Amino acid sequence: MNKIMKPGFPIVGAIFLALAVLKFFQGEGWVVWAILGFIFGGFGVFSRGRSGGNGS
Secondary structure, three states: OOOOOOOOOOHHHHHHHHHHHHHHHHOOOOHHHHHHHHHOOHHHHHHOOOOOOOOO
């Protein structure tokens, strides 16, 4: 069932994280964008290639 219920790419979260990085380098307020990226699943991009803890 895991293959059927495979989650998609968190595009909205990734966009918010990209905005956070851009705002960080510009020296503006980036924390809100990072929080929004976290809420919308943007940090899931970093763990997409890892398998679950049960070994299957």
